[in-house]
Amino acid sequence: MVEIPDSLRSLFSAPIEERNGTYVIEVPSSEVDHEALSADKTYRVAILESPGSTESSIQQKPQRSPPQETTSRVPSGPPVKKGEVRNVTIETVGDQGDGIAKVERGYVVIVPDAQPGDEPTVKIEQVQKNVAFASIVDSDPRTF
Known part of the structure; x- marks a missing residue:
């Protein structure tokens, strides 16, 4: 089970690569672009095993997103709002x-x-800087 602290700044998946006798985790540029992280600061990192990870998937290079236009505005704050209704996919518990x-x-x-795999429609009840809490307004139709 994963405990999500209020101080969580970012959550992403990345392979661990060996480079010149050290191990490196690549941070997606979007994490800096969206101001979740700053290149000039030090952070604590938690490593969680990815379900279904295999040696072959660890050795694959991460796919890079196409570059964003430099004129695009970087969103600030949480990407959800209190009262918003949206569909989500539950990834873990x-x-x-x-x-x-x-x-x-x-x-x-x-x-x-x-539960993991559920795809409910939820209403955002509470929004914090790094996490939001929601309630189910329509259950996953696949569970019926």
Whole structure:
């Protein structure tokens, strides 16, 4: 089970690569572009094993996103708003048994009574800087 602290700045997947006798995790440029991280600061990093990770998938190079236009405006703040209704996919379950979904920029949405693989429609009830809490307004139709 994964506990999501309020101080969580970013959540993304990346392979670990060996380079000149050290190991490197590449941080997606979007994390800096969206101001989740700054290149000139030091951060604590947690490593979680990815479900279904294999040696062959670890050795693959990460896919890079196409470059964004330099004139595009970098969004600030959480990508969700209180009262917003949206569809999410539950990826994992947290320590308290709540479902965890990720939306734009890796932003975490906690959904009680949801399980990995569920795709409920949720209403955002509370928004914090790094995480939002939502309630299910329409259950995953595949569960019926």
